[in-house]
Amino acid sequence: MYSMALQHIKIGDWLTILFGSIGIVMLTLKLWNGELADKAIIRSGGKIFREVPLSRDQQIEVRGPLGISIITIQNRKARIASDPSPRQYCVRQGWLQQAGEIALCLPNQVSVEMAGSKKQYDSLNY
Amino acid sequence: MTASIIEHQDLGTGTEEPVATAAPDLARPLIPNPQSSIPLSTTPQDHHIARMAAVALGLTLIENAIPTPLPGVKPGLANIVTLIVLTRYGWRVAAWVSLLRVLAGSLLFGSFLTPGFFLSLAGAVCSLVVLAFAQHLPTRWFGAVSHSIYAAFAHITGQMLVVYLWLIPHAGITYLIPIFATAALIFGTVNGLIAARFMNSKNEMLIHENNERHEIG
Known part of the structure; x- marks a missing residue:
């Protein structure tokens, strides 16, 4: 057969x-x-708050409807260090490293998206 | 279509049988109601193409009844017909059959001029372009299976291009490429095997019969 x-x-x-x-x-x-990310795109309320390169370690405070979310960038990785959202999903997600990874803090409307160098213009998100 | 034309349909052999053009029979008009119909002069090849496209359409129907785990991953059974037609009757006929199948299929499923229609069309056109080159591969080493795999890869390439350039201009769809490529390889191989099996079945039956005779004798 x-x-x-x-x-x-x-x-x-x-x-x-x-x-x-x-x-x-x-x-x-x-x-x-996946490629390693080069920059983090921080959004607040759906709008881009800042685009930061991962090359420099820093802490960024983003104000949302509930309060302030703190985003930490360290060793070419990024995480949401603290957030006022009740369930803390985005904080527990931990470090983001790869392009395309994203952490959303929903009630506070803050998000961090990792982007690589080849990230294309995205007409759906803008 | 008039009854007299149907009488002259070829028998699927694809050979250019000379149509017995009956002398204009004035007592029995060719067209029942000449005022309301446009006579189309059709050749046996037209009928043959239409019949092959109808078979492909039937396979598309069957395929649509099969549930798929992932939308967009389909076996593409209709391409079996395209492959057989390509090998037996050449690229031009295969192109006709394939494009007619896409058009008629979209009318049948009500997807004409929807994104789904353009996806099918892009896939079919890319497959045909690749098959135009693939058919010149030496037949000693390359058979329907190769044609099928190349066509399947071309199909998803065309579809992904349409998706990316028109529908979802997001780099995220590249994550789906491995899934579609794997499906293309598997279904391409299976379709090619079915087509090859179908085309060789006549020879095989003869061999089989001979073998049986030998065994008996």
């Missing part, structure tokens, strides 16, 4: 399958490993 199906695959077909598989594995490794 299997041999009957496989006999329709010629040598070139096997090569195609092989190189296709290798290509997919490489593509997956490249796309899913």
